[in-house]
Amino acid sequence: MSSLTVSNVVAGYGAVNVLHGVSIEAPSGSLVALLGTNGNGKSTLIKAILGLVRVRSGSIVFEVEGRKHALHELATEQIVDLGISVVPEGRRLFGNMTVKENLLLGAYRRFARAKIAGNLDYVYAAFPILAERAGQLVGTMSGGQQQMVAIARALMCEPRLLLVDEPSVGLAPAVVKQTIEKIKSLKEERKLTVLIAEQSFHQAAEIADHAYVIAHGEIVLSGEDMSAMGGNEAVRAVYLGG
Numbered sequence: 480m481s482s483l484t485v486s487n488v489v490a491g492y493g494a495v496n497v498l499h500g501v502s503i504e505a506p507s508g509s510l511v512a513l514l515g516t517n518g519n520g521k522s523t524l525i526k527a528i529l530g531l532v533r534v535r536s537g538s539i540v541f542e543v544e545g546r547k548h549a550l551h552e553l554a555t556e557q558i559v560d561l562g563i564s565v566v567p568e569g570r571r572l573f574g575n576m577t578v579k580e581n582l583l584l585g586a587y588r589r590f591a592r593a594k595i596a597g598n599l600d601y602v603y604a605a606f607p608i609l610a611e612r613a614g615q616l617v618g619t620m621s622g623g624q625q626q627m628v629a630i631a632r633a634l635m636c637e638p639r640l641l642l643v644d645e646p647s648v649g650l651a652p653a654v655v656k657q658t659i660e661k662i663k664s665l666k667e668e669r670k671l672t673v674l675i676a677e678q679s680f681h682q683a684a685e686i687a688d689h690a691y692v693i694a695h696g697e698i699v700l701s702g703e704d705m706s707a708m709g710g711n712e713a714v715r716a717v718y719l720g721g
Contacts, residue, residue, distance in 0.1 A: 562639035574618025585635030
């Protein structure tokens, strides 16, 4: 059981704040969508959770099996070791290495090292084409296939919380739909808590248990009824451009 609570977080780069008092929650076993157009703070929040961007005020708390961990006080390697894994924006794979080599790099967390064989079998079953192309250089694969590798690599870490940053970037709409639906099924199979940052409102809203809309570094709307959110005036104005 694991959950994430972000409370009044202010964070940014240099002298500039990007996040202005952001608060969101991802309850155990939920899939939460952070929705917004580019440049509004989605990736910055993901980086703050991972300790890659310093939190200037507020808190980020990850609760595992009843024990709370203040992520804003920890180094990135400590955060990862708690079972937090990321599918980064742009995938960030090693193109001159094979599929299998990229996957094995995901099993660096101490707890995951003892489960490499089982997790490798799992991701190959989840993405059969990766088993077929285990020896292929990742740089020669399509964008959709590379996204499969990125998701599978994150699962090799044996995560409790999976962060997915902009999975739709560079992919055709049909592939985006398949990717997002796969993330939902993996969440259910592995009993993960998932936070997905995405600009494609309708694709992410279809699978999310709860969604937050972020604009200019602030949460402007949240809710569980995605269809109602899609028709909200605030969403049309600051997110959909209506």
